[in-house]
Amino acid sequence: MASKFLGTQINPDRFHKGQLPFFIILISFSVLMILPILFIINHAFKPQSELFAYPPAFFVQNPTLDNFIELARLVSTSGVPFSRYVLNSVFITGVGVGLAILFTALSAYGLAKLHFKGKKLLFEINTISLMFVPIAVQIPRYIVVAQSGMIDTYFAHIFPLITMPVAMFLIKQFIDQIPNDFIEAARIDGASEMQIFFKVIMPMIAPAVATVGILAFQLIWNDTSTSTLFINDESLRTLAFFLQTLTSGVGNTIAGQGMAAAASLLMFIPNLVLFVILQSQVMSTMAHSGLK
Amino acid sequence: MLNRLLDRMNRPAWFIFPYWFLFAVFIVVPVVAAIGLSFTFFNSIQTPTFIGITNYIELITLDTVFMRYVLPNTLRFAFIVGPVGYALSFMVAWMLSHLPKRPRTILAIIFYSPSLTAGVAMAAMWRIIFSGDAQGYLNAIMLDLGLIVEPIQFLQNPDMLMTIMIVVSLWSSIGVGFLAMLAGILNVDRTLYEAAYIDGIKNWFQEIIYVTIPAMKPQMIFGAVMAVVGTFQAGAIGVALSGTNPTPNYAGQLIVNHIEDFGFIRYMMGYAASISVILLLMVYAISKVTWKFLGEKD
Numbered sequence: 001m002a003s004k005f006l007g008t009q010i011n012p013d014r015f016h017k018g019q020l021p022f023f024i025i026l027i028s029f030s031v032l033m034i035l036p037i038l039f040i041i042n043h044a045f046k047p048q049s050e051l052f053a054y055p056p057a058f059f060v061q062n063p064t065l066d067n068f069i070e071l072a073r074l075v076s077t078s079g080v081p082f083s084r085y086v087l088n089s090v091f092i093t094g095v096g097v098g099l100a101i102l103f104t105a106l107s108a109y110g111l112a113k114l115h116f117k118g119k120k121l122l123f124e125i126n127t128i129s130l131m132f133v134p135i136a137v138q139i140p141r142y143i144v145v146a147q148s149g150m151i152d153t154y155f156a157h158i159f160p161l162i163t164m165p166v167a168m169f170l171i172k173q174f175i176d177q178i179p180n181d182f183i184e185a186a187r188i189d190g191a192s193e194m195q196i197f198f199k200v201i202m203p204m205i206a207p208a209v210a211t212v213g214i215l216a217f218q219l220i221w222n223d224t225s226t227s228t229l230f231i232n233d234e235s236l237r238t239l240a241f242f243l244q245t246l247t248s249g250v251g252n253t254i255a256g257q258g259m260a261a262a263a264s265l266l267m268f269i270p271n272l273v274l275f276v277i278l279q280s281q282v283m284s285t286m287a288h289s290g291l292k
Numbered sequence: 293m294l295n296r297l298l299d300r301m302n303r304p305a306w307f308i309f310p311y312w313f314l315f316a317v318f319i320v321v322p323v324v325a326a327i328g329l330s331f332t333f334f335n336s337i338q339t340p341t342f343i344g345i346t347n348y349i350e351l352i353t354l355d356t357v358f359m360r361y362v363l364p365n366t367l368r369f370a371f372i373v374g375p376v377g378y379a380l381s382f383m384v385a386w387m388l389s390h391l392p393k394r395p396r397t398i399l400a401i402i403f404y405s406p407s408l409t410a411g412v413a414m415a416a417m418w419r420i421i422f423s424g425d426a427q428g429y430l431n432a433i434m435l436d437l438g439l440i441v442e443p444i445q446f447l448q449n450p451d452m453l454m455t456i457m458i459v460v461s462l463w464s465s466i467g468v469g470f471l472a473m474l475a476g477i478l479n480v481d482r483t484l485y486e487a488a489y490i491d492g493i494k495n496w497f498q499e500i501i502y503v504t505i506p507a508m509k510p511q512m513i514f515g516a517v518m519a520v521v522g523t524f525q526a527g528a529i530g531v532a533l534s535g536t537n538p539t540p541n542y543a544g545q546l547i548v549n550h551i552e553d554f555g556f557i558r559y560m561m562g563y564a565a566s567i568s569v570i571l572l573l574m575v576y577a578i579s580k581v582t583w584k585f586l587g588e589k590d
Contacts, residue, residue, distance in 0.1 A: 010389045010485075011478050022387045023395070029384070030402045036463065037405060039429070040417050055432045103310040110307030119304075122312065129319055130517055131579040133524050135548050136571045139555045139564055140325035144317060163314040166468070166518075194298035194306065215468070218408065260416040264409070271408040276401060286468075286475035290510020291517060291583070 040268070043261035044068070051258050067258035071266075074259070076242065078234040089239035092157045093220045100162040100216035101209055108171035109197050113183060123172065127291070129165040138229060145230050156230035157238065161220050167212040173288040174208035175201065208288075210281035214274055221270060243267060323572065329565035336559050347566035358567075361542035362550045365454065369546060370523050370578070372458050377465030378519040382512075384466060385474035386500065400474060407467035415532035418460055422446040422533075447534050450543030457533065457544050461526050469515030469522075476511030480504055509586065516582045524548070524575050547571045 009018060038058075043051075045063035075081050111119050111126075134141070141160060150156040178201070186196045202209070227241030243263040246256075275282070330347055332340035351358055384403055388396050421429045424445040431443040446452050480503070488503045505512060530544025531537045537553055539545050545553075547567060555564030 010480065010482075012390065012392050014392055019391055022390045026384070026387050026391070026399050030399055033406055033463065033466075034402050036414070036417060036421070037409070039421065043417075043420070054427065055436060056427060056429055058429070103314065106307040107311035110304050114304040114307060116304040116308075122308070126315075128576075129315075131521055131576050132319060132323075133521060133572065133575050135525055135527065136551065136568045136575075137322035137326050138551070139561055139568065140322035140329065141318065143325060144321055148317075159314055160318045163311065163318050165315075165319075168311065192299045192302050194301045195295075197307070198298070257420050260420070264414060264417055268409050272401075272405055275404065275408060279397065279401060282471060283475050283478075286472045286511075287479050289472040289514045290476070290508075291513040292510050292587070 037268070040261050040264050043258065044265045046258055046261075048258070067262035068266075071259050071262050074246070076234060076245075080234045080237075082242070084235055085237065085239040085242040088157075088236060089221065092154060092238060093217060095154075096158045096162055096220040097213050097216045099158065100164060100167060100220075101212055103162065104164065104167045104212055105171050105202065105205065105209060106197065108168055108175055109201055111168075112172050112175040113178075113180070113201075114193070126165050126168050126172075130169060130291075132165065134160075135225075138225070142229050151230055152233045152236060154236070157223075157226045157236075158220075160226060160230075161223060162216065164212070164216060164219065167215055170285055170289055171205060171208045171212060173290070174205050174285055177288060178204055207281035207284045210278045211285040214278055214282060217274055218271055222267065240267060326565045326568045326572070329562050330569045332562040332565075334560075334562040334565075336561050340562060343562070347563050350563070351566055351570070357538075357542060357545070358550060362545050362547055365542070365544065366527070366546045366574075368454070369458060369461070369527075370520075373461045373465060373526070374519050374523040374578075377462055377523070378469065378516060380462065381466050381470035381515060381519070382473055385470055385477055386504070388474060389477040400471075403466045404470065406464040409464065414460075414464075415529065418456070418533060419447065419535070422456060424448060448540050450541035453530060453534060453539060453544040457530050460533070461523070461529060464526075465519070465522065467518065467522060469518035472511045472518070473508065473515045476508030477504060480507040513583055513586050516586055517579050520575060520579045520582060524571065547574075 012019070042058060042060045044067055045060045045065070047062055047064045047066055050057065050061060072082050110116075111123050145151060145156050145160065150159070182200055182204070183196055186200050191199070222240055223238070224241045224244045227237040231237050231241075243260075243266075246260065246263055329340060331342060331344060333343050333346075334340035388400055388403075391399070423429070423431065424443060424447065426432060426435060426443045428443065428446070430446070431440070434440045435443065444452065446456060484503050484507055485499065488499065493499055493502060524547075527546040527548030530539045530546060531549050531552075534540055534544060537549055537557070539549070548571070551564050551567050551571070554560045554567065
């Protein structure tokens with residue numbers, strides 16, 4: 001009986017033989033999944049001679065940083081240096097992630113713990129907008145941005161992206177788990193609502209904040225649509241956009257492939273590092289992600 | 293100073309306003325505007341003129357590209373990538389949940405990492421791998437193995453483009469929904485399994501159907517909604533892979549590309565808006581049906 005009982009095999013403490021089939025299937029499948037990423041890494045470090053080699057080899061023989069140096073030296077046709085795109089992206093992503101976390105957490109706390117008319121309705125609307133596909137309304141969005149005078153400003157990179165219904169949903173669900181006693185105790189001590197939010201709530205929802213931070217980072221860092229649609233001034237465009245033009249232009253020639261791979265790697269690494277650092281916070285947030 | 297200011301911000305409006313103001317400006321207004329524009333003729337220079345439901349009628353009766361290619365392509369893409377990606381996410385999450393913490397975490401990061409790659413940057417890599425000459429990696433490997441005699445024009449061949457789009461999208465489909473389902477499976481109360489085995493459950497398949505899925509249904513629904521939205525959001529991939537809009541013979545043309553084609557290439561904004569409305573309704577309807585379907589299995 002005990003040996004047939006499979007339920008306790010979930011989340012085991014240590015390895016035992018019964019896990020072998022799972023290990024075999026998952027490891028072979030994960031190798032398949034990681035191949036394209038290994039390909040980018042290898043390609044990014046290949047010298048010109050290996051990029052031109054026939055038959056093409058998967059693994060790099062003599063790794064070099066040439067592709068990265070070339071990329072850093074590359075200046076766009078309109079004379080904007082590579083470093084400018086990097087700075088734009090770092091600035092926009094930094095401010096965007098900060099504002100996304102602040103605005104989203106404020107609203108989530110309001111909907112979860114404050115009392116006012118219509119908060120149920122607002123949460124309903126937010127849940128419906130989980131199904132919203134921003135790419136469908138690019139044209140009216142463009143009109144909104146143009147009418148409000150945000151064309152060719154940093155605002156156009158940040159504001160259209162930081163309203164993330166998924167983020168609001170995740171933080172609100174997370175705050176729902178916090179007992180009201182903590183808030184009541186702080187109120188009795190004479191704390192104002194904002195003080196409660198910043199001093200009591202924010203530390204307690206750190207995992208949810210980390211998760212939303214990652215989601216916002218991915219969205220803003222990888223986004224090319226704002227640079228394409230809302231920005232005409234090349235010096236205000238982002239790294240992601242520059243890499244897109246780079247890869248669709250020189251990426252077609254073999255000489256440009258190495259640079260394209262280096263660029264893709266530069267885009268990918270920050271996402272991966274953040275996720276690896278924060279993955280346990282993300283998992284504890286996802287436990288509260290259910291929709292009913 | 294800051295503390296004094298914070299002291300006075302006690303009303304709920306301070307909490308609600310920033311998020312919901314942006315929500316109104318960048319989600320509500322564009323959706324309403326899309327609906328409004330869809331009943332007009334608008335070339336982005338002159339003011340829109342009201343033409344009733346003409347755009348919708350033309351979309352259904354005159355736009356042969358839409359009916360013959362775009363709609364079938366979108367449905368085919370969505371009904372393969374959505375369900376298969378979802379099932380894949382669940383199965384990987386379920387298997388991972390049977391491993392100890394450390395290997396589980398490492399493998400979960402590997403499975404999740406494709407969804408961390410930027411779609412567009414990655415498209416350049418796929419173009420190198422699927423490149424149509426003998427220098428293309430896949431062509432080189434298959435030539436080497438003797439599977440083919442001549443290199444295949446993967447991305448310019450209408451028969452192949454859709455298949456490659458589906459493979460590439462599936463590769464990056466293990467995303468947020470997967471994380472939610474993994475967390476859900478790990479948090480299922482163990483006593484539920486014990487009770488179920490006393491009630492006579494015999495194998496892992498019954499265990500999944502009668503215990504795991506019902507216990508983590510909220511995460512299953514969340515994962516499903518994410519899968520539907522992610523699938524439709526991924527629509528730009530065909531243009532990124534083939535490098536042209538429209539794609540060769542419209543083989544990889546999805547609704548999203550059709551909107552761009554009419555909106556930003558032909559400047560028929562009113563017509564493009566009516567396609568946007570159809571797309572939003574489709575995503576909403578499919579999400580709702582999935583939600584209802586999963587929600588009912590009590």
